[in-house]
Amino acid sequence: MKRSLFSVFTVLIVVGVILSACAPGATPTEAPAGPAPTEAPAEPGAPTEAPAAVEKTVTIGFTSSLTGSQEVSSKRQVAGLNLWMQQVNDGGGIKLSDGTVVKVTAQTYDDESNKERVQELYTRLITEDNADFLISPYSSGLTAAASIIAEQNGKVMLTAGAAEDDAYKTGNTSLFQLYTPGSQYLLSTVDMLKKLDPEAKVAVVHENDKFSTSVVEGLKPYLESEGFEIVLEEGYASETTDFGPVINKIVESGATVLLGGGHYPDGSTFARQLYERKVGLKFVSLLVAPADSKFPELGDAALGISTSSQWELAATHTPEEAAALGKTWYGPTGEEFAAAYEAATGDKPTYHVAGGYAAGLVLQKAIEDADSVDPAEVKAALEAMDIFTFYGGIKFDTTPEAHGLQTGHQMVVAQWQKDDTGALVRKVIWPTDVANAEPLYPVPAPQQFTGLPAGAGAQRPAPEPYSGAETCSNSISYWHHYPTAFFWVLSMDWQPWG
């Protein structure tokens, strides 16, 4: 008995030592620590000398979903934000009129796509890490959780990957939305359908989460007002993997067009099963998943699937467009942004990357406009902002009814089509003035299965390479569940066991 207990304690101590060795990895993307904001010592008693440049460092706090259901899109958003931070710091920081140079540093944690974690971590970011400004996590659900903490502490939070409208309609005054609101997400798709096939019978099948539900709430009245018949409306749980029963319902409903989806995991699964079951819809538009560059991994199942996109390089916004609208242009062009991102990561930017980058860009512009890093002044600058960037128009609602809601940004409709070489490419198909391809309508029927080509498996892309650097941080992210388990073990009524 004593020996057993002794061995248990020895194991616990060894595990503790290993964990403490891993612990710094808990903040994997933590930038070099520095007091925030840091001010260099003032130069007293030298009025005749030119004022020395004062360097301030502002801490930007955010969580990213390195694990869990939002991983794919969240990592992209953070990659965009990191690119912005790197560019600002490499470019010598944000320069204020009094000679102050503002540099940025990030404080970030893995939120595991978990709302409770988000609330714990944003509290920590504000109270312990003294973050000056906050960027939201990815997804409306996680952002809603974070927004409560930001609002309670009066911290300005730019909500990058969160389209749902409600958070801005509950009296919040610290949130500023970068995405076109969810309720408007699919409206341009409906406009396009109106032109292509006003007789289409629409099935609305969506994930049961905050974002997708808000999209559908905006979509349904618009579909009806445009004279479309909604033959099926169905929600599904976020973790759904078997869409068979839902697909049977779509077939029975006689729908010709499917609008809906949710996020990456469910959307990609849904698209694949629609293809496998040869549903033969004329048009399918899914939220989020088809906008990701991983989507063509589905092969032919991706063909013809369209999505509403916050930004596409092919339809990027330009200084000329800004001039025509009488708006102030700010930041790099879409091509410059895309080239910098490709140089940094080797990957093409998606709208999630652009959203993350634009969040940083908007904060930078607000600091410049405020000529200060004082949160109240930056907030006032955000409220007054009306600019145009490569990502599109940026203007926030300032009425008490919907404070912070994005009103300046427009979306495009993109569709996976095949280029001349047969490779899948995402083309912009609506609105017509920025489109670079005609809509594929109706989408070609899925081919009859003719057997797997020999060695097809060997041609599949290999999974993401094992990254030793992430080992500690990723596995450690689960360890916060462990204290409970350990206490449980220790509080047990230990019995001899053989």
Place this chain on the structure above:
Amino acid sequence: MGMTLIWGVMNVINLSHGPIIALGMFGTFFIFTRTGLNPYVGLIPVAILGLLLGVLIYVVAVHRVINAPHLSSLLATFSVNMIIIGLGTAALTTSPYNVDFAAGSFKLGSVTLLGTRLIAALVAMLFTGGLYLFLYRTRPGKYIRAVANNRAAAELMGIPSTRILALSFGLGTMLAAVSGALIATFFPFSILAGASYELKSFVIGVLGGLGNPIGALFGGLVLGILEGIIPAFMESSWVPVIEFGLFVVILLVRPSGLFGAKR
């Protein structure tokens, strides 16, 4: 079935069942993507590795707590669960993976049946039959039943109970890995994907009677039929409500399950 076997033989609720299903999925994925081997041929190495992993888990984590209160074995297998998920997350991330394999499809009225699912159902039936024959017709199978029935008496008869328990745990794990390998042919998965199947395994096991492989097959069929039929009448989000409602009813009315012996 793996969960019900382990429970039946050693009264251990195996909380590492889910991650082992996920490991089975990744087994298929890596065998298919790296070697191009047909996933159904790939079942053989997955099954062997599953068996060995199960024996290893038994020796390292379960054997010492087998006679301790249930909480100990729950914690031990929960720890294995967390270790597999932690290591799996670090090495494989939680992004969804797909095995891009299809085995044709058949039209039945307005419903399309996928070949991969039919084969999975067939393989599941084969495994149930195989397990049944193994338990009732072979010497090690009879040993397993003897140990499950009365371990002390089995030991007195000269049955090496530790080895038999390790074998049973290995078999249970093998079944979990094989089921993961089959699921991977038609659903996407990540290292976290096993959790929902683990819950379902538990419901299925209780429904059919924990410890009874035929009961597990029957429980699985009942659950599958419910999942197919419920969405035809109401929103698919009602499926888990009804499934787990049924679970509670079974626990109240017939705690030993539909096929379990009355105690």
